[in-house]
Amino acid sequence: MEYKNKQFLLDKRPSGMPEDSCWKLNEEIITSIQNNEIIIEVKYLSIDPYMRGRMNDSRSYAAPAKIGEPMTGETAGVVVESNSDLFRVGDKVCAHKGWQTFIKAKDTDPALMKVPESNISLSSFLGTLGMPGRTAYFGLNRVGKPKDGETLVVSAASGAVGTVVGQLGKIYGCNVIGIAGGPEKCSYVEDVLGFDKCIDYKSGNLDEKLKNACPNGIDIYFENVGGEVTRAVAPLLNEGSRVPICGFISKYNEKDMMNVETPFHVLGKLEPKPEHRFFVVTEWMDEWESVTKEILNLVSEEKILFRETITSGFENAPQALRDVLTGKNFGKQIIEI
Numbered sequence: 252m253e254y255k256n257k258q259f260l261l262d263k264r265p266s267g268m269p270e271d272s273c274w275k276l277n278e279e280i281i282t283s284i285q286n287n288e289i290i291i292e293v294k295y296l297s298i299d300p301y302m303r304g305r306m307n308d309s310r311s312y313a314a315p316a317k318i319g320e321p322m323t324g325e326t327a328g329v330v331v332e333s334n335s336d337l338f339r340v341g342d343k344v345c346a347h348k349g350w351q352t353f354i355k356a357k358d359t360d361p362a363l364m365k366v367p368e369s370n371i372s373l374s375s376f377l378g379t380l381g382m383p384g385r386t387a388y389f390g391l392n393r394v395g396k397p398k399d400g401e402t403l404v405v406s407a408a409s410g411a412v413g414t415v416v417g418q419l420g421k422i423y424g425c426n427v428i429g430i431a432g433g434p435e436k437c438s439y440v441e442d443v444l445g446f447d448k449c450i451d452y453k454s455g456n457l458d459e460k461l462k463n464a465c466p467n468g469i470d471i472y473f474e475n476v477g478g479e480v481t482r483a484v485a486p487l488l489n490e491g492s493r494v495p496i497c498g499f500i501s502k503y504n505e506k507d508m509m510n511v512e513t514p515f516h517v518l519g520k521l522e523p524k525p526e527h528r529f530f531v532v533t534e535w536m537d538e539w540e541s542v543t544k545e546i547l548n549l550v551s552e553e554k555i556l557f558r559e560t561i562t563s564g565f566e567n568a569p570q571a572l573r574d575v576l577t578g579k580n581f582g583k584q585i586i587e588i
Contacts, residue, residue, distance in 0.1 A: 252332065254281040254290060257565055259322045259350040265306055268576065271569050273306065274322060281355050289338045291346060291354040293328040296586035297377035298571045299411070300500045313531070321349030322568075325382060327366070327373050328354070338365070345376050350568055352588055367543070371550055376543075378411045378583030379557040384546050385539060386497060386532040387415035387473075394495035394530050395471040399424035402465050404484060407475035408449055409436035409558075411583035412497060415546070416473045417446050418555045425471070428464050430457075430480055432578050439581075444556060457483045468492075472525075474514050477501045481517045494518060494527035500576065558582030 255278060262275040284290055305316045305323045316323045326349075330342045335358035338344065343366035348354045356363055366376050378384065390412075391397060403420040407413040408429025417440065420427040429440045429449035440449035448464045450457065461483050468489040474481065477499025488494070496514050518527045535542075549555040560580040562571050565588045575584045 252283070254292075254331075254353045255279075256281050256351055256353040258352075259565075259568055260320060261306065261316045261318055261322050263318070264308055265303075268573060269303065269306060269569065274569055276566070281353050284332060284334050284355060287335050287358050289330050289335050289344075289356060289358055290332040291326075291328040291344050291356070292331045293326045293346075293352050293354065293588055295327045295374045295377055296350060296565070296568060296588065297325040297327075297381065298568065298575050298580075298584040298586060299324070299383070300498055300575055302572055303576055321351050324350050325377055326351070326354070327377050327381075333358075342366075343373055343376075345381060350565075352565055364539070367547065369547060369551065371547065374559060374561065374585050374587070375550070375557060375583075377585060378559060379415055379550060379555060380543055380547055382532060383411035383583060384415045385535075385542055387412045387419065388542050388546060389532055389535045389538075390495035390497055390530055391416050391419055391471075391473060393535065394528060395473060395493050397423045397425050397471055400426070401470035402426045402428065402467055403471040403473065404428045404430065404461070404465065404469050405446075405473045405475075406430045406480045406484075407500065408440045408446065409581060410475065411557075413473070413475055414440070414444055414557060414582065415555060418444055418549075420471075421445055421447075422549070422554060428461070428469075430461070430476070436581065439558070452480060462487060471495075473497065474527075475500060477514050478512070481514045485517050485521060488518075488521065488525045490523055492525040494525050496527060496529040559585050561585045561587050563587045 258277045259274045265273045325347045327345050337358040345364045347362040403425040405413045405417045409431040417427045427446045429446045432453045437449035437451045440446045450460045469487045472484045472494045474496045478501035
């Protein structure tokens with residue numbers, strides 16, 4: 252059987268916000284499989300901020316996306332053909348194999364992860380039950396090390412990672428303060444997700460509002476944004492505070508990344524310095540399966556809620572990435588194919 256596979260190939264490196272010309276839409280035919288191979292029909296494509304960094308040809312924690320290859324990204328789909336003892340037709344699978352509509356892969360490929368049986372939507376395994384949820388869990392628990400009664404501040408609080416960080420913080424007994432952009436997002440974070448407070452950084456006076464919301468200072472700051480948010484948080488960090496640095500999206504489209512102010516510049520000037528480090532979720536790959544099941548239980552019990560922005564059409568992936576980088580999405584950004 253033949254499958255027409257659409258791909259977005261990286262065609263050039265961006266300068267600033269990535270334009271459509273950075274990608275080339277390609278079609279290829281996937282034919283019959285060999286022993287121990289499967290074919291996955293992709294149903295959902297994940298859109299995440301880290302993708303912007305992978306488009307640069309610069310030194311980083313991970314190799315850059317290669318020109319002429321599918322754009323870096325994670326997908327969720329269903330096995331439509333199998334010559335494997337490990338996967339059956341109908342199995343749901345997440346695959347870190349880039350922007351494409353069909354995937355042929357070896358059944359032992361470490362980029363594949365079988366989705367556990369549940370009544371939860373398949374798309375959620377790209378968000379709360381996928382890489383963003385695991386990022387939130389490991390960053391908060393292994394770097395943030397929360398304790399009952401501590402004050403936790405979460406930037407990008409309405410995003411795919413931030414929503415999970417804050418809800419876990421409440422489960423652990425923290426006083427959770429979110430920072431998000433706009434009254435609608437802040438209302439959701441407070442009224443639906445149960446954060447103690449959410450501050451709209453777009454409404455001005457962030458320093459004063461954050462100080463009022465954190466009368467006992469800040470014990471944990473989960474960093475997703477950088478820039479003015481980090482500068483507002485820094486003076487309020489208590490001695491012994493911890494700062495898991497997941498990213499700093501406010502700076503991802505700067506043309507001269509070598510001279511950008513990062514959270515390390517801001518935090519490094521403090522005395523005493525908070526415990527802070529950049530982390531990546533792959534540090535704990537051997538625990539992914541068990542942690543995914545733990546988060547799944549919390550979602551099933553409605554102790555963790557989530558929201559998705561689902562955009563239909565594979566061709567809309569580039570614009571969806573731009574939307575994520577400018578904060579136009581609400582919750583986890585997904586492309587439905």
